[in-house]
Amino acid sequence: GIYKSLQILLPDPQAADAWVRQPNTAELFGGRSALDRMLAGNVSDLNLVRRYLDSVRSGGWA
Structure with a gap:
């Protein structure tokens, strides 16, 4: 499910890989x-x- 969501949100594999590794400001x-x-x-x-x-x-995240 994580892979699928990343492919939909960030179809560029490099962008998806970068998102997973970057600091994230979401409270979670x-x-x-x-x-x-x-x-x-x-x-x-x-x-x-x-x-x-x-x-x-x-x-949006609830």
Whole structure:
């Protein structure tokens, strides 16, 4: 789901790769990158990143 959302939001593979690695100002990430969040050690973090991307696709994070 994360891959699919990134492909829709950022069809350029380099842009998608960069987004995953860049610091993110969304509250969910606390200034860290999405990759940092996904590698934090909890499977639930993967779900949160997926939900975040899905919400961005549909109009906004709630």
